[in-house]
Amino acid sequence: MNFILFDGPRRNHLLPFTFTRPVSEIRVGILTLRERWEAYLKDSVSSLTEDYLSIKYPVNIKDENIFIDASVLPNDDLLKAVKSLNSGEVLRLGDLTIAYSSDSAKSDDELTSFKIAEFAGEFVQLNNTWxxxxxxxxxxxxxxxxxxxxxxxxxxxxxxxxxxxxxxxxxxxxxxxxxxxxxxxxxxxxxxxxxxxxxxxxxxxxxxxxxxxxxxxxxxxxxxxxxxxxxxxxxxxxxxxxxxxxxxxxxxxxxxxxxxxxxxxxxxxxxxxxxxxxxxxxxxxxxxxxxxxxxxxxxxxxxxxxxxxxxxxxxxxxxxxxxxxxxxxxxxxxxxxxxxxxxxxxxxxxxxxxxxxxxxxxxxxxxxxxxxxxxxxxxxxxxxxxxxxxx
Incomplete structure (x- = not known):
């Protein structure tokens, strides 16, 4: 499976830091958000971001991908839920799209046809700069x-x-x-x-x-x-x-x-x-x-x-x-x-x-x-x- 971190709806709330980087490149704790997901997944990930940033931060899309909201930090329970997604499924917590499995990036409207898997656990998310x-x-x-x-x-x-x-x-x-x-x-x-x-x-x-x-x-x-x-x-x-x-x-x-x-x-x-x-x-x-x-x-x-x-x-x-x-x-x-x-x-x-x-x-x-x-x-x-x- 190919993993991709997408900027998600919190991107503009994380400006000015996301003017010059994808959400995934924000550093908090010891690691960046991307480095943390790579460490948990034991695999490399790419970033789906604004067009003007994509030359420096190119996305790698394959036939089978799991797209993950980059503002969400991994833990063991969330990792298990993300990796268990099948094609055409979306992992949600309320109105938040945590991750989805697809052959291409999807808008929120396109995700309405996906089968919903509700996540019942806890996780940390960066919602704002502070x-x-x-x-x-x-x-x-x-x-x-x-x-x-x-x-x-x-x-x-x-x-x-x-x-x-x-x-x-x-x-x-x-x-x-x-x-x-x-x-x-x-x-x-x-x-x-x-x-x-x-x-x-x-x-x-x-x-x-x-x-x-x-x-x-x-x-x-x-x-x-x-x-x-x-x-x-x-x-x-x-x-x-x-x-x-x-x-x-x-x-x-x-x-x-x-x-x-x-x-x-x-x-x-x-x-x-x-x-x-x-x-x-x-x-x-x-x-x-x-x-x-x-x-x-x-x-x-x-x-x-x-x-x-x-x-x-x-x-x-x-x-x-x-x-x-x-x-x-x-x-x-x-x-x-x-x-x-x-x-x-x-x-x-x-x-x-x-x-x-x-x-x-x-x-x-x-x-x-x-x-x-x-x-x-x-x-x-x-x-x-x-x-x-x-x-």
């Missing part, structure tokens, strides 16, 4: 248990102070020296060739993914994921960084999500709690209005390639689009469209040619080429986000 950090504690714990089951950690240097070392796992090449690791509230996972530099304080849960770095004196706590090749320092709480991004200096990042190729300037901070302790509202691209998250703590959502200057400040519940550059004093408004340049005193459009020049240099520093495929995706994002830019 779910990425809010559900990270349970997902990270589940990933840790799944990945480390029956395996032995690499040795941990005796220069460190450890609390609950049985819940700390180092992959091959991971390094940590003269730091404090406390796994009381959650596991600590260090991916291949990741590093924690001297003087860092880590209180789990933490996923430090392959080749990521916590610089000297980092303070991390509250179910935080640092994606591959990212660098962090300062204070980070209950946040998810997808990969290749830098928050390399002092400053606070809390209850936040950063995409790839972001850079947070020194001493930049986000608020994650309103002064009146009210529940936080957050911009939702699907409804084009601020929606109630139901959360008291909610910080910053930042799309790929966005950056801040030193001493930048963000209000509680701020959404920054793709390729925006925030650099002037004061709090910018709490929704900044993609390709914006400026800050509290106003914005202008950040033209793609200039944005691409910066991306080429930043990506080259990590040995990654900014090619025509990347340029075409970002050009398309520039065009489809014009309606939110009033400049």
């Amino acid at each position: 779910d990425i950090f809010d559900k990270n504690p349970d997902i990270l714990q589940s990933d840790f248990d799944f990945i480390t089951k029956g395996r032995k950690s690499q040795p941990i240097s005796e220069t460190n102070q450890l609390i609950h070392p049985e819940r700390i796992f180092l992959e091959e090449g991971a390094k940590v020296e003269f730091s404090m690791l406390n796994a009381t509230d959650g596991p600590i996972y260090l991916g291949k060739n990741s590093e924690i530099w001297e003087g860092s304080l880590v209180r789990g849960a933490l996923a430090l993914c392959n080749n990521a770095i916590i610089k000297m004196g980092g303070k991390l706590y509250g179910a935080t994921t640092i994606g591959p090749y990212s660098k962090v320092c300062g204070e980070v709480s209950n946040s998810v960084i997808f990969g290749y991004s830098s928050k390399g200096h002092e400053g606070y990042l809390g209850n936040a999500v950063l995409g790839e190729w972001c850079n947070i300037g020194a001493d930049s901070n986000n608020s994650n709690l309103k002064n009146n302790y009210a529940k936080v509202r957050l911009w939702d691209y699907a409804t084009e209005r601020f929606e109630q998250t139901g959360l008291q703590f909610c910080g910053l959502m930042m799309g790929d390639h966005s950056k801040t200057a030193i001493n930048t400040m963000f209000n509680t519940g701020t959404v920054i689009g793709v390729n925006s550059n925030i650099y002037v004093p004061g709090f910018p408004r709490n929704f900044v469209p993609s390709f914006s340049w400026g800050g509290a005193s106003g914005f202008t459009a950040y033209q793609p040619a200039k944005a691409f020049d910066a991306a080429k240099v930043m990506m080259a520093r990590r040995g990654v080429e900014f090619n025509e495929v990347e340029a075409d995706i970002l050009t398309h994002v520039f065009e489809i986000t014009k309606k939110w830019r009033k400049y």
Whole structure:
């Protein structure tokens, strides 16, 4: 059987992160949604996504396929139900299409003729951007248990102070020296060739993914994921960084999500709690209005390639689009469209040619080429986000 993850109805609620990737490439816990399904299925999967993303993320459709909503995370019961689907059957929970078996992709109307199999179990789903950090504690714990089951950690240097070392796992090449690791509230996972530099304080849960770095004196706590090749320092709480991004200096990042190729300037901070302790509202691209998250703590959502200057400040519940550059004093408004340049005193459009020049240099520093495929995706994002830019 051939497995395909489709974006599904939650795709627009997960913008700005899905402007530049399929839903399946969102990272939460230790793994991306695709990597997690591949690990459970013990098979490769492809992604059915927007046309402009499909060159970078091609779909592989065969004669017999099972299409799975990428926003749904696997577990043993769900895996069994998905794999048991026969051609012409759809797995549902209420109005949600979890998966269906078909020779081709189908619309909701076309699925009405399929035989329905009702799923009675439980599973985790990413419905909104804030779910990425809010559900990270349970997902990270589940990933840790799944990945480390029956395996032995690499040795941990005796220069460190450890609390609950049985819940700390180092992959091959991971390094940590003269730091404090406390796994009381959650596991600590260090991916291949990741590093924690001297003087860092880590209180789990933490996923430090392959080749990521916590610089000297980092303070991390509250179910935080640092994606591959990212660098962090300062204070980070209950946040998810997808990969290749830098928050390399002092400053606070809390209850936040950063995409790839972001850079947070020194001493930049986000608020994650309103002064009146009210529940936080957050911009939702699907409804084009601020929606109630139901959360008291909610910080910053930042799309790929966005950056801040030193001493930048963000209000509680701020959404920054793709390729925006925030650099002037004061709090910018709490929704900044993609390709914006400026800050509290106003914005202008950040033209793609200039944005691409910066991306080429930043990506080259990590040995990654900014090619025509990347340029075409970002050009398309520039065009489809014009309606939110009033400049």
